Amino acid sequence: MMKKNSTKGYVILGILFTLVSIIAFAVPTLKTATFWIAYVFTAAAFAAQIIIWRTALGKEALKSKFLGFPVVHIGIVYAIIQTVAFAVFLFAPTLPVWSAIVVCSIIAGVSAVCMISADAGRNEIERVEAEVQEKVFFIRELQADIELIATTETDADTKAELIRLAEKIRFSDPMSNEQLMDLENKISTKVLKLKTATNKVEIITELTLLLDERNKKCKILK
The missing domain is CATH 1.20.120 (Four Helix Bundle (Hemerythrin (Met), subunit A))
Structure with a gap:
């Protein structure tokens, strides 16, 4: 055309x-x-x-x-x-x-x-x-990973926690920053552990705290 x-x-x-x-x-x-x-x-x-x-x-x-x-x-x-x-x-x-x-x-x-x-x-x-697309990729990928874990989770309580975590990620600041690299690497490592962990709730709690820290630092860096 x-x-x-x-x-x-x-x-x-x-x-x-x-x-x-x-x-x-x-x-x-x-x-x-x-x-x-x-x-x-x-x-x-x-x-x-x-x-x-x-x-x-x-x-x-x-x-x-x-x-x-x-x-x-x-x-x-x-x-x-x-x-x-x-x-x-x-x-x-x-x-x-x-x-x-x-x-x-x-x-x-x-x-x-x-x-x-x-x-x-x-x-x-x-x-x-x-550049913006590259910076928002981390959060988008993170949300997708958690949602995939949630779909395969059989325990109802854990599944609910994973869904809440995915929602928290969805509403997190999408923009990344070089100064957040170490913190985001920690979050990625935790997500990898979450995929094979037997006690997922503990890791979900750690991830929630890391996300809160990341969001606070995102506001400071703006």
């Missing part, structure tokens, strides 16, 4: 540039150096859309595509502004050559800076989200 939409987008892009070219050459104005410079910049702006779209939307992840849309929007605005500038030089072909070079270069330069900034912002968002 995405590939079909991209193809349609390129077709629309081609049609629009064709219309711009037809109008440009049909209008009975002098085709001076100013005209040709503006025309070349406009052609480059339309051609750049293909590169911009492929770069911004080329990644497989849907979220990455969504974060790439601001870059695409800037690219489209760039093409529109450049087309407007071309129209000005089309109807005022006697303007000096340097004016076309300066104006079109500024449009292209500012657009490039904006797109680079937007792409850098997208990369930073993805980096932060990946």
